[in-house]
Every structure is written in structure tokens, then in C-alpha cells.
Amino acid sequence: MRGDPLEFITYISEHEEQFLRLLGQHLQVTLLSVAIGIAIALPLAVVVVRVDRLAKPMTTLANVGQTIPSLAILGLMLPILGIGFLPTLFALTIRAILPIFLNAYVGIRGVDRAVVDAARGMGTSNSQLLLLVELPLASPVIFAGIQTATVQNIGIATLAAYIGGGGLGDLILQGLAMLDTSVLLAGAVPVALLAMVTEIILGRLRRVVVPRGLQIDIK
Amino acid sequence: MIALEHLSKVFTSHGQTVAAVDDVNLEVGEGELHVLIGPSGSGKTTTMRMINRLETPTSGRITIDGRDVRTLDVVELRRSIGYVIQQGGLLPHFTVAENVAMVPRLLGWKRQQRRERAHELLALVGLPPERFADRYPRQLSGGQQQRVGVARALAADPPIVLMDEPFGAVDPITRKQLQRELRRIQGEVKKTIVFVTHDIAEAFLLGDRIVLMSEGRVVQNGPPADLLRRPAAPYVTAFIGEDRGLRALAYTSLSEVAMAVPNAVPVTGAILPGTLSLVEAGRELVAVGPANGDGFWVGDEVGNPSGYVTYRQFATEIAERLAAEGVVGESAEAVMADAVPR
Numbered sequence: 001m002r003g004d005p006l007e008f009i010t011y012i013s014e015h016e017e018q019f020l021r022l023l024g025q026h027l028q029v030t031l032l033s034v035a036i037g038i039a040i041a042l043p044l045a046v047v048v049v050r051v052d053r054l055a056k057p058m059t060t061l062a063n064v065g066q067t068i069p070s071l072a073i074l075g076l077m078l079p080i081l082g083i084g085f086l087p088t089l090f091a092l093t094i095r096a097i098l099p100i101f102l103n104a105y106v107g108i109r110g111v112d113r114a115v116v117d118a119a120r121g122m123g124t125s126n127s128q129l130l131l132l133v134e135l136p137l138a139s140p141v142i143f144a145g146i147q148t149a150t151v152q153n154i155g156i157a158t159l160a161a162y163i164g165g166g167g168l169g170d171l172i173l174q175g176l177a178m179l180d181t182s183v184l185l186a187g188a189v190p191v192a193l194l195a196m197v198t199e200i201i202l203g204r205l206r207r208v209v210v211p212r213g214l215q216i217d218i219k
Numbered sequence: 220m221i222a223l224e225h226l227s228k229v230f231t232s233h234g235q236t237v238a239a240v241d242d243v244n245l246e247v248g249e250g251e252l253h254v255l256i257g258p259s260g261s262g263k264t265t266t267m268r269m270i271n272r273l274e275t276p277t278s279g280r281i282t283i284d285g286r287d288v289r290t291l292d293v294v295e296l297r298r299s300i301g302y303v304i305q306q307g308g309l310l311p312h313f314t315v316a317e318n319v320a321m322v323p324r325l326l327g328w329k330r331q332q333r334r335e336r337a338h339e340l341l342a343l344v345g346l347p348p349e350r351f352a353d354r355y356p357r358q359l360s361g362g363q364q365q366r367v368g369v370a371r372a373l374a375a376d377p378p379i380v381l382m383d384e385p386f387g388a389v390d391p392i393t394r395k396q397l398q399r400e401l402r403r404i405q406g407e408v409k410k411t412i413v414f415v416t417h418d419i420a421e422a423f424l425l426g427d428r429i430v431l432m433s434e435g436r437v438v439q440n441g442p443p444a445d446l447l448r449r450p451a452a453p454y455v456t457a458f459i460g461e462d463r464g465l466r467a468l469a470y471t472s473l474s475e476v477a478m479a480v481p482n483a484v485p486v487t488g489a490i491l492p493g494t495l496s497l498v499e500a501g502r503e504l505v506a507v508g509p510a511n512g513d514g515f516w517v518g519d520e521v522g523n524p525s526g527y528v529t530y531r532q533f534a535t536e537i538a539e540r541l542a543a544e545g546v547v548g549e550s551a552e553a554v555m556a557d558a559v560p561r
Binding site (some may be wrong): 095108112114115117118119120121122124125128132133136139210213214 | 293296297298299300302304306308309312314325368371465
């Protein structure tokens, strides 16, 4: 390895077009996987909360699922989905579902029973109970799950490079192969920054999503 | 009118069946407040929750104005019945006004109409709407939350209100205040109320009738005075407690013992309201201090003197009531010493 550690900035500016394309791929696959993850995990959690006997098997499955390495999911899907964008999206979606599902399940289950009882006693239908009471009250926990999934997937998306899925992982792999620190860092540093910035943006967004009455600092 | 007929509820847990409610029969007349009272596990809450179908009876039936609740749409049934629970059960993400207007919202009222109704009810329960409407439940004290809970139950003007230990989680002073206010509100709105509590004083203060339950069964069902004067079982006496003689005093009002206005006595000194109980009157006399003359005046609803009670007669009334309840010795003397200024 050679050179000044800050040389990666020069590398990025010299390869701006390539860098932006990889960054775009990275963001695209991450956000898409989280969106699909929400679309699958949230309804699933709602159903599992309602159907008691699904709770144990589903949460166990989700917990076990968390322990499977991402790279293993990519490898396992190789014969079925081949290489490129699709298997990457698939693996990241699986990764996103798990924390979103667990948080949503725990969040909805954790809503104060007295509040649910009062709401039912006032005559909320099942869907009103869900939309007016359970989801808003569980929203801080649900949102935390989405936040975790997003930040985590920004990191995992670098693995896409191994199966031709693109993204900033390409630069990392290239850098390793060429023993060129500036190339490696041109991939790694933006990924780390991206994860941090996303965390901050989602933290802000959380204040918009979570109902005012639930926020800690209301006066 | 709410009628419970041969109502039973059996729970099964760990292979054992427990009759939480066992052949309960009850009629709650229009505009009456019935208190279900008993120790934990006596089935009072379960009985109440079967009325708005939060629990399903194992056998028997409940009718409201002759219609079996099982034949009614469960969501509509619940919207037509006010429901108050301990600590209010307020929705923490809704403002106070939004909480109060919850059932109107479910019923599809317009926003403006809901807002007006919420303000009206907040005023009724003693929370000035301009100060409280836009706060969140977390910003209220326990007592204030309970008031919101009561306002919410009344929002859609339901004929029936169910109250499950509504004042159970507040301090004794606030509780007393809330009880008095509920009495005032009930005087205004005249709802048919089923009220669950384990606080005997609360039951006596609020109930038109008291239904004492034990192990899923009704032990006695009658006006408060009946439970004192004619306890149906030793259990009733035991539950009410040894101070039932004092309770009897608490349920005799001054106007019941005052004599017609004697013309000879000039109207001087404080005039005590005729609605005061003998116990309250005694306290009042002690507070006011010795007055001139041999007695005091009792006022009617608007405060005009309508009767007179001599100190001697007052003491006799108290002593007789205590004697009738079999309360002897120290406590009787204590009450008399308290009641009569020296």
C-alpha cells in the first residue's frame, strides 16, 4: 500500500462519475430493501400480534434469522437468483424484515393494556384500534426498528460487490485487489459517513413521525 | 334499564374451572347509580364488563331496554355506553380535547362539533377548556386525568355509563372531591350508571343502590341504608366494618331531624344546610364554635331558615342512632363530644 491517507479524496474527484453511480446504486438498493422490508414486516407483525399461536414460532424464526451471516444469504441465493441487483436486493430485504418485524411486534404488544381496553370499550373497530391506537403508540419502537434496518443495510450493501451488485463495495474490493488504500477508502469512508448521516436524518424524521403527545420533552 | 338475568361467567385456567360470576340477577333502573362492591375476585368487574361485551357470559343474558345485548352490533353497543376505567385509560398521543371527543369521532361527528362538545364537557368536569383542551394526558395530574376520563365517557351523551374503579388511583382528598363532583354531575345528567369499587365509603356516598358481591354471587342488593339497618348476612356487616353506626349518622340529614320553625326563637348565628349529614353537622358546629342560644338553624335548598335543632335534641338523635346500630361505649361518646359544642 502506498500514499497519503487523504488521497482517496483526490481519487473520488478524479472518478466522480463512477463514484456517483456506485453511490446511487448503494442508496437505491438500501432504500428499496428497507421499503420492501416495511411492506412485508409491518403487516406480518400486526397479524402475529392478533394470532397468538403464531407469536412464538415467528419471533423465534426472526431471532434465528438474525444470526445467519449476510454473506451466507447472498451465497445461498446465488444458484436461484444468480448475480447482480436482484439477489442483493433479496438479501438486504431479508435483513431489513427481521429488525422491523421484531420491533413492530414488541412495540404493538407493549401498548398499555389499559389504553387498549378503554379504546375497545369505547367502541373502536379492529381497524380503528390498529390505526388510531396501536400503531401510533407503538410508532417510536417501530421507527427505531426501521432506523436500525436502514443503517445496518447501508453497511451490508457493500457485500453486493461480491456478487456483482455494484454499490460502494466495488471500490472497497477494487482497493483490496489493487492494494490501493486510496481506492479502498474512497469506498469505505463514504459508506461510514452515509451510515452516520442516515442515522441523524432518521433521528430528525422520528420527531415528525412520532405523535407529539409521546415525545419526551413536551411541556 | 339494564337487566342481568342468571348471568354466569366461568373461566378455565390450568385445567381448573373458576366461576367468576355465578348466577347474578340485577336490574339497574333508568337514571340510577348502582355500585357493585366486593373484594378482589368477587366478580364485580367481570359482571360490569359483560354489559358492554368486553367479556362474554358463559350463561344467562343481559338486556338493555328489553333488547338482548348479544343481538346488537358490538361496536355500536359500546359506542352507546360510556366507559371509564382506573387511571382514565386516556390515549397519550391525543390531546385532552381529542380524548374527550373520541367516541364522537368514531361516530363521525364533524371536527367543529367535536371540539365544541369537548369544551362543553371539560367545563362540566371542572377543567377550564381554554387551559386544558390542548394539553396532553401526561401533562395532567392523576385527578385531572380521571376528570377527563369521566368527560370522555359522557361525550356522546350515552344513556348508560360503566365506571370501573374510576377513582381508585388518586389520593384520598382528590378522590373525595371527584366523588362529590360525580354526584353533582349525575344530578345534572341523570345517567344509568354501573359503578365498580372496593371502597365502601365511596359506595355509600354515590350509590342509589349497593350490590355487595362475594365469590361471584350477590350477597345483598339494596339501598345503602338497608345494608346498614338490615344486613342480609354476617358477611355484609363484616365487609361494611365496625363503624357502621357512624355510617348511619352519615346517612341521616339534618333536615330529617330539624323541627318546624319555632316562632319564639330569633334567627341568629350560622344557618347549617339541611343536606348536611349528622356527622358533617357535628363537625361544622365544632368549627363554628359555641353559639348563643340552645340550638341552631337549619336551612332549605336556598339557604332560608326552615327548621331548628336544639343541641340537646341533636345529641339525642345521635345517641339513639348509635344505640340502634348497637354501637356502644367509647365511639358514641366520642361522636357526641365531637358534635356538641361546650
